[in-house]
Structures are given as C-alpha cells and as structure tokens.
Amino acid sequence: MQLEDPELLHQFRQPETKEKAFTAIIKKYQEKLYWHIRRIVIDHDDANDVLQNMFIKTWNALENFREDSRLYTWLYRIATNESLTFLEQQKRRSAVSLSDVESGLSNKIKSDPGFDANKLEWKLQLAIQQLPEKQRIVFSLRYYDEMPYEEMSRVLETSEGALKASYHHAAKKIEDFILNH
Amino acid sequence: MEKREQILAELQEVSQALAQINKTNVWSVPYAYFTNLPDIILGKIKEREGSFHLSSANPFKVPGGYFEGLADNILKKINTAKSEVYTDLEELAPVLNTISKNELFAVPEGYFEQVAFIAPKPQAKISSLSRTNKILCYAVAAGITGIMAVSSYLYFNNDTTQSGVAPINVAAAVDNLSEEDILTYLETNSTASDVINVNNTSDSALEVNGLLKEMPEEGIREFLNETSENGKKS
Numbered sequence: 001m002q003l004e005d006p007e008l009l010h011q012f013r014q015p016e017t018k019e020k021a022f023t024a025i026i027k028k029y030q031e032k033l034y035w036h037i038r039r040i041v042i043d044h045d046d047a048n049d050v051l052q053n054m055f056i057k058t059w060n061a062l063e064n065f066r067e068d069s070r071l072y073t074w075l076y077r078i079a080t081n082e083s084l085t086f087l088e089q090q091k092r093r094s095a096v097s098l099s100d101v102e103s104g105l106s107n108k109i110k111s112d113p114g115f116d117a118n119k120l121e122w123k124l125q126l127a128i129q130q131l132p133e134k135q136r137i138v139f140s141l142r143y144y145d146e147m148p149y150e151e152m153s154r155v156l157e158t159s160e161g162a163l164k165a166s167y168h169h170a171a172k173k174i175e176d177f178i179l180n181h
Numbered sequence: 182m183e184k185r186e187q188i189l190a191e192l193q194e195v196s197q198a199l200a201q202i203n204k205t206n207v208w209s210v211p212y213a214y215f216t217n218l219p220d221i222i223l224g225k226i227k228e229r230e231g232s233f234h235l236s237s238a239n240p241f242k243v244p245g246g247y248f249e250g251l252a253d254n255i256l257k258k259i260n261t262a263k264s265e266v267y268t269d270l271e272e273l274a275p276v277l278n279t280i281s282k283n284e285l286f287a288v289p290e291g292y293f294e295q296v297a298f299i300a301p302k303p304q305a306k307i308s309s310l311s312r313t314n315k316i317l318c319y320a321v322a323a324g325i326t327g328i329m330a331v332s333s334y335l336y337f338n339n340d341t342t343q344s345g346v347a348p349i350n351v352a353a354a355v356d357n358l359s360e361e362d363i364l365t366y367l368e369t370n371s372t373a374s375d376v377i378n379v380n381n382t383s384d385s386a387l388e389v390n391g392l393l394k395e396m397p398e399e400g401i402r403e404f405l406n407e408t409s410e411n412g413k414k415s
Binding site (some may be wrong): 022023026027034043051058112114120121143146168172175 | 185188192193196198199202203204205206207208209210211214215219220221222223225226229396
C-alpha cells in the first residue's frame with residue numbers, strides 16, 4: 001500500500017528512513033513521470049536519462065521542498081523543465097532550429113519498431129508533434145495525464161484560462177491533421 | 182484527477198474525431214524497466230554523493246596535534262616578545278617597568294577621525310614649460326652654439342687678425358704686373374746679365390717668366406710690397 005505524500009516527505013527528512021522514503025516516492029511517480037517525459041522527448045533512452053536526472057535533482061532539492069504545493073505537481077514541474085532543457089540542449093548541440101528538432105521527433109516516432117502509419121494511435125502521435133511546444137505539453141497533460149487545469153496551472157505557471165484555450169487549439173489542430181493525413 | 186468522463190466530454194465538444202481515438206499506449210519500455218529504476222537512481226545518487234565527499238576532502242595535511250597546540254604556541258610567542266622588552270628595561274632602567282604605560286595625554290574628541298580630512302598645505306606651483314617656451318629655449322641654445330662655432334673657426338683659421346698682413350698669391354700678383362714694373366724691378370735688383378737678357382727679350386713674356394722663376398720668392402714679395410705701396414701713394 002502506497003503512503004501519502006506528507007508521510008513520505010516526513011520519512012525522507014529522517015536520516016534512517018530517507019532512502020526508503022525516496023525509493024517509495026520513485027515507485028509512486030516513476031511511471032506517470034516517465035510517460036510524461038517520453039511524450040515530450042519520444043526516445044526511450046532520452047526519457048530514461050531525463051527521468052534519472054530529474055530524480056537525482058529531486059534528492060537534493062527535496063530537503064527544501066515547501067509543502068505549499070503538492071509533491072506530484074512539483075515533480076511534474078521538474079520533469080517538464082528537464083524535458084524542455086533536454087530538447088534545448090539537443091537543439092544547441094546539433095545547431096538546428098526547434099522545427100528541425102520537432103521533425104526529428106516525428107522521425108523518431110516513424111522509426112519506432114511498432115510504428116504503423118495506418119493506425120489512428122500512431123497518427124495521433126505524429127499529429128501531436130506538429131503542435132508548438134507549449135501546446136504539446138498542455139495537450140499531453142490534459143489528454144493523457146488527465147490533469148485538472150488548476151494543477152496544470154501550477155505545473156506550467158500559466159493561467160487556467162490560457163491553458164483551456166491552448167488545449168482547445170491543440171485538439172482542433174490534431175483533429176485537422178488526423179482528418180487530412 | 183478530474184473524472185475521465187469530464188475530460189472526455191470536454192474533448193467531444195472540441196473534437197469528436199479525437200474523442201473516438203483509443204488511448205492505447207503505443208510505446209514500449211524495456212522489460213522490468215520500472216522495477217529496477219529506483220535502485221538504479223539511488224545507486225547513482227550514492228555514487229555522486231561519494232564523489233562529492235571525495236572532492237570536498239582537504240588534500241593538504243598538517244603535523245599531528247598541530248591545532249591542539251596552536252593556541253599555546255601563539256600565546257607563548259606573545260609572552261616571549263613581551264618579556265624581551267621587559268628584560269631590556271630591567272637592565273637599562275628598571276624604574277620604567279614600574280610605571281604604567283597608559284596614555285596621560287588627551288586629544289580633543291573625534292580628533293583622529295578628523296585627521297584624515299585635514300587639507301594639505303598648498304605647495305609652490307610647479308609649471309611645466311609651454312611648447313612655445315621650449316622652442317625659444319632651443320633657439321637661444323642653437324644661436325649661442327652657432328656663435329661659438331663661428332668664433333672658434335675664425336680664431337683658429339684667420340691669420341690676418343694675427344699678423345695684420347694679408348697673404349699674397351705670388352703667381353697671380355706677377356700675372357697682374359705690367360711689363361714696365363717688371364723691367365724697373367730687374368733694373369734695380371738684378372745682375373747685369375739679367376738686365377741684358379731682359380732688354381734683349383723684352384717682347385717675350387715667356388722669357389720674363391723664366392727670369393722670374395730663377396728669382397727667389399722673397400725678393401719678388403719684397404718688390405711687390407714696394408710696388409703696391411708706391412701705387413697706393415701715387
């Protein structure tokens with residue numbers, strides 16, 4: 001049975017239970033965070049790197065975590081920022097524009113062993129990659145993670161109204177893409 | 182999390198087509214990935230923390246018990262320095278050691294704070310030479326040097342100023358003499374044969390020159406001086 005976040009944080013602050021509590025936090029959130037990261041960076045190895053780095057940073061930052069926000073919201077924010085930083089670094093390393101990175105992400109989807117261009121689920125993945133970065137993350141958090149706008153607003157530090165508008169625009173664009181491809 | 186039905190209803194309002202798509206996960210992860218992930222992450226954290234400890238370790242070493250005895254050693258040195266002064270005075274003037282070293286004189290309140298703000302006395306103005314003045318100095322110096330150089334040259338090379346008699350170019354002077362002057366000279370200063378020869382060859386300037394060559398230069402100079410004096414008198 002999983003412990004509640006406040007209890008896990010309390011145990012984390014005790015030296016004798018620190019590692020155990022941290023392991024429990026990883027187990028509790030690893031899959032949600034992994035898929036959130038994976039949808040942004042697409043490749044498994046990249047997602048693995050980003051996920052591990054974000055948890056290592058969390059280990060150091062968790063001591064100072066103020067419980068005025070929920071742990072899961074805080075973890076999502078770190079994961080999102082780490083993913084975007086990773087894409088930015090990729091762009092700098094290869095000296096290509098963000099649109100090239102996005103087309104690179106589409107190519108990664110197409111090169112996946114399970115890719116099937118006729119399946120709607122794969123078309124949806126390609127459609128998501130056509131979106132601007134911010135819309136892509138908003139759509140992913142809402143559509144896949146089913147995150148309330150209120151939580152999403154804390155993760156992305158954006159107003160709920162702007163997030164709703166962004167989600168609607170994203171959904172319309174995806175629909176257009178799927179219908180026309 | 183919001184209820185899935187609410188999110189689906191919202192999506193159906195925006196896009197019917199999208200709402201109908203199955204949310205099946207198309208991606209895959211390696212076998213037992215999530216099972217092993219916590220241990221992998223904790224292993225990396227421990228590894229990094231270990232390296233942090235190593236990097237923060239002090240690479241320098243001090244002798245054993247250095248810090249334990251440091252305070253005593255410093256105090257000992259302070260006391261030694263104090264006792265040296267005290268010992269010197271004991272030999273020189275022991276009574277000085279019995280007098281307190283406390284300051285007896287007082288200074289106005291805030292004096293030392295104000296010292297730093299006492300304006301320095303104005304010093305004599307040191308003005309540098311202007312460009313025009315410099316040129317003038319160089320010109321005067323060059324003029325003096327030039328006067329000295331010319332004076333030196335004249336002093337060492339002008340014999341006239343010493344003897345009062347200008348040097349005579351004999352050859353040129355002889356060329357300027359008239360035939361009559363030469364004959365007069367020969368009549369008064371030459372031997373008889375010279376006079377005969379001259380008379381015989383009075384028309385030949387070459388013969389006259391030949392005769393002149395045989396004459397001593399001192400005699401010619403004497404003659405010329407006399408001639409020039411006569412000329413000036415007449």
